[in-house]
Amino acid sequence: MTLLDRLRRAGDLPVAGGLARLAAALDAGGTAVVQAPPGSGKTTLVPPAVADGVADGGRVVVTQPRRIAARAAAARLAHLLGEPVGATVGYAVRGERRVSDRTRVEFVTAGLLVRRLQSSPDLPGVAAVVLDEVHERSLDADLALALTLDVRGALRDDLRVVAMSATVEAERFGALLGGPVVDVPGALHLVKVRYAPLPPGARALDERGVTRALLDHVSATARQALAAHGDVLVFVPGAREVDEVARRLSGSGVAAVRLHGRLPAAEQDAALRPAADGAPRVVVSTAVAETSLTVPGVRAVVDAGLSREPRHDHRRGLGGLVTVTASRAAADQRAGRAGREAPGAAYRCWGEAEHAHRPAHPTPEIAAADLTGLALELAAWGDPDGSGLALPDPPPGAAFAAARGVLHDLGAVDDDGRVTTRGRALAAVPTDPRLARALLDGAPLVGARRAAEVVALLADDRRPRETDLTAALRAARRDGGAWRREVRRLEALVERGGAHDLPDDLAAGAVVALAHPERVARSRGGGRFVMVGGTGAVLPAGDPLAEVEWLAVADVDRRPGDAEARVRVAAPLTAELALDAASARLIETDDVRWRDGRVRARRVRRLGAVELASTPVSDPAPALVAAAVRDAVAADGVGVLPWPPAARALRTRLAFLHEAIGDPWPDVSDVALADVERWLVVGSRGPRPDDVLAGLRGLLPWPEAAHLDELAPERITVPSGRSVAVDYEAVDAGGQPVLAVKLQECFGWTGTPRLAGGRVPLLLHLLSPAGRPAAVTADLASFWASGYAAVRAELRGRYPKHPWPDDPTTAPPRRGTTRSGR
Structure with a gap:
């Protein structure tokens, strides 16, 4: 008798109508995608159907997104078969396994399947892999899919692979698997959706997280749903919110049951059983109940509308969870929990208009999370960049490069990204690679138990109330719970022993420093x-x-805008422990800077950015000096260079010719000269004034440079015989070269001198005998004809002893009075 024959009590589940098509697809090509609504029975019927289709009694491994889902799915299917868990149907999760030689269907987490693939890629004894709830797009789920398909393509062309979900992007996953989509419409029972938005002015989230107003509103909506429908399943984003809502409900006389991943297995199992006395109850849960679970008796769902999604947590340097608006796909999954056993209702604590603006699907973890663990898994698989794998999305370049940089610092990968022996040891510890390093290296230093205790605290998403991590460690030892179970699991992964002479505070600091050497602080x-x-x-x-x-x-x-970060949790260290933990960041370099026209050089010993010691250096390497000058110019402009007057004058002339003529005369603007290596030779003492002048001269174009004095003369001889300097400074502001000269010295000039081969007239600043401005003109002939008469009338009254001829074009130039004769 087949497994499906033994499941006749479940034969009316909607997905049963697609099982024949699924079997045909697997017989034809070995892969398929199953898409069916929540509550249609995918998790219950597809695995045994796949098992019935494989020969030789091979095992079907079914992935679930969470440990509780794996255990619950196995328990439900075993119950329908009339057997205990561990017979035909079993499960394996972190720290627990119930299977036997008879087991045909084994439920596991996606992370556990990845571990098995890494240790035994050919999956001995496994005939098929069913990847459930692939829409959740966790890193483990994406990686399990990619590695399974790689094994099928390279080692096991007989391995059958099925991906399934209610909200999967079916065609996309069908293309990845290379198989058809088996679409099964219809749900088991009708679920009526009702919108129950927050009161006007209330918010679901603020800068501190989930608001009290939302928790009050969810609790009130749950009481309303309980009165109208019977048992209620409430979705809130995290364990803290579960406790808060359960407390509110219990305080008003409602039987409230908590359900989240940190609870002991016995409490989780109790939440998945009807109340012993049959009394109505409210089960308050995180997303663990969103998929693959049936909470018996539930006729209504109350959805707070929030999710915890993985993000790269810069605060902790680990993959973390943040509270975000739940996607429409997640809302549909949650609503489906109300229709598992009978028609039901789903209350959404937001408005109907808002619903359309929610994201369609959760953000794939690969797009937003810390990728260090993924990078290590890929390196251990032998495909360091994942380019040869069928990942649903490629890892983002910058985030993946940062992750590989972390692994390189840990010694987990070499310069080419290939896994090292050290990396394989870290990959064997089922936690973040940083925490794996802290556990493995911390155990010999502080003892296996204390290393495991601190790592378990660091892995917990809940922030300790105390700044001092040692106080949080002592508090955890008092109330234990899930933390104590995690300590036992971690402790079992390392050898016992190690030093015990460090007090708890320094032991905690040592383990933290090993996990986060970049956050060792002085x-x-x-x-x-x-x-x-x-x-x-x-x-x-x-x-x-x-x-x-x-x-x-x-x-x-x-916080944005803050100059410094705020320490939330820390532990003390000694200098020796700090150096040991962050030894990869220990460097000795020559720190060379160009300041106030001088080279200042020190030999500095640093732990990353933390300076440990320094001594003066009298002979810094020329390349470091050049780099220091380049950095100073980049920061503060070319004005930091020692510009002698001759260099300034030459620069203004070259700027004029570049503006007036263009090529080949060089651009000598601040932007152009910022590339100091292009024109300036820097010695070990830094640039000298003569170096700047020589570098500028080196930019002169040849043979055109021979005409520099002709095109842009430094001085002009005026009719009085005096040589007057031309001022080119105004050219930078878009003006003309200026010649400031006394008006009387220009008698006899009939036209304005022109520069740049006649292209640009000088701007004449004509001065009074006292050297004050009298007129400005770039057209001297026009000035003599129309402007001179008025200027003459004013000046002859003020300076009567000076000659003021009627015709300045024929009068002899003068420097002084009539009496002086000059």
């Missing part, structure tokens, strides 16, 4: 620190940790 006084990564950080006012010299920062954030 005091600058007054509770202010500088971290190895270069960011300044400050402790809360009055914090006792302000007195320590070295700090390991576990949690830090920085």
